[in-house]
Amino acid sequence: MSGLAIQQRCWNHEAREAVCRCPECGRSFCRECVTEHEARLLCASCLNAVARAHQSPRAGLRRLLPAAMALAGILLAWTVFYGAGEALILLTNRMEQTGVEPR
Numbered sequence: 001m002s003g004l005a006i007q008q009r010c011w012n013h014e015a016r017e018a019v020c021r022c023p024e025c026g027r028s029f030c031r032e033c034v035t036e037h038e039a040r041l042l043c044a045s046c047l048n049a050v051a052r053a054h055q056s057p058r059a060g061l062r063r064l065l066p067a068a069m070a071l072a073g074i075l076l077a078w079t080v081f082y083g084a085g086e087a088l089i090l091l092t093n094r095m096e097q098t099g100v101e102p103r
Contacts (some may be wrong), residue, residue, distance in 0.1 A: 011043070020048055 008018035010030035020026030024046035034041040
């Protein structure tokens with residue numbers, strides 16, 4: 001190695017010179033193939049793996065949120081209409097007992 005610099009090439013693009021090495025997989029990549037994540041430069045596949053590993057268990061519950069909200073809306077509507085119906089029944093019963101004629 002008499003003064004010749006060995007140039008690393010990008011894992012995805014052989015024509016491009018590598019600028020960094022991914023700390024997760026150890027491969028060399030060009031500028032377009034790496035992304036900064038938590039003060040480290042990661043390749044796309046390692047970034048996806050890290051993102052999947054950091055996914056919270058509550059993410060599954062978030063998928064159920066729209067269904068739970070729809071169910072809560074139906075329950076609220078049922079309660080309102082049930083209450084209105086009961087109020088009408090009570091009102092008509094009282095009107096019959098007092099002998100008030102509708103106009």
